[in-house]
Amino acid sequence: MRTIVFSSQAYDRDSFLGANPTFDLHFQQVRLTLDTSALASGFDVVCAFINDDLSAPVLERLAAGGTRLIALRSAGYNHVDLVTAKRLGLTVARVPAYSPHAVAEHAVALILALNRRLHRAYNRTREGDFSLHGLTGFDLVGKTVGVVGTGKIGATFARIMAGFGCGLLAYDPNRNPSVEALGGLYVELPELLTNSDIISLHCPLNDATRHLINAESLGRMKPGTMLINTGRGALVDTPALIEALKCGQLGYLGLDVYEEEANLFFEDRSDLPLQDDVLARLLTFPNVIITAHQAFLTREALAAIARTTLDNITAWAAGRSCNQVEA
Ligand code: NAD
Secondary structure, three states: EEEOOOOOHHHHHHHHHHHHOOOOOEOOOOOOOOOOOHHHHHOOOOEOOOOOEOOHHHHHHHHOOOOOOOEOOOOOOEOOHHHHHOOOEEEOOOOOOOHHHHHHHHHHHHHHHHHHHHHHHHHHHHHHHHHHHHHHHOOOOEEEEEEEEEOOOHHHHHHHHHHHHOEEEOOOOOOOOOHHHHOEEEOOOHHHHHHOOOEEEEEOOOOOOOOEOOHHHHOOOOEEEEEEEOOHHHEEEEHHHHHHHOOOOOOEEOOOOOOHHHOOOOOOOOEEEEEEHHHHHOOOOEEEEEOOOOOOOOHHHHHHHHHHHHHHHHHHHOOOOOOHHHH
């Protein structure tokens, strides 16, 4: 199976070649877009990541060029036009789980860094400033953590936070007994928003969850709440976050994902002026930490992504089930 791997970085190449050095893989660092889709001509399989464009016009070009399988290196598939893929006879496969620990632990890293202001302390001591003003944090023990989405990642996150001695509120249309076993209490979303000190988003992006966090939901939160989003950027209305930060309603914000990340993340743009004014404003707040969609980035997760993706391609080629997603 000739496979072209879009948006591939050195760490992708290492993990895929480590998983199977004999696979016919062609690595492309560029993102898949309408402009770059011609590169896939003649490839049976297009291997894509989260910020690759898999909208109808791109899928039509891929199908016309002979592609028959879209092998996603992600669990999320909100960026794929599944209806068009089906119409064109394109199979879409994904990696349903690789390491819930990677993402859950990154959410916890954001909480700890924001709370104890590690980003500020790091810069301060390097400048020879050993003062402590403005670095006061809070004990996590006894605080209430609201977990929105208690699937694989949310449940792993809940277990870690229970270990800190936090109380757990959960919101998910499907209850997870492992979260209830930790003492997690399932409530409706407004109750979770009103009573949590820290809120972390772990639900998929779909029509029901787009801008789940908006001006109204931010208004329900306790003043000074910490919000963490390692799910998908469009779960939150970003301009509304800025307003909530300006008035102190939001006390801390940790983002690993951003609604407009596709043209920014995974590239070194440090020599270029930042054109995104919303992101630029967010980056001015001392109580905001943004990471560029790196929550998945552990050795274990990369190895599992490579292994499952290659297994999916092999299974599809043999006519077996391949973690297919359908409209
Ligand atoms: P999962 O399918 O195991 O769990 C998702 C949970 O969300 C399910 O329990 C589901 O019932 C629940 N849910 C669905 N609709 C909901 C709603 N309206 N409100 C609340 N909960 C709802 O998925 P997972 O593996 O835990 O991943 C969760 C999300 O994390 C993914 O969809 C993806 O967007 C994101 N993710 C981010 C990264 C990263 O690097 N930042 C990596 C992997 C996954």
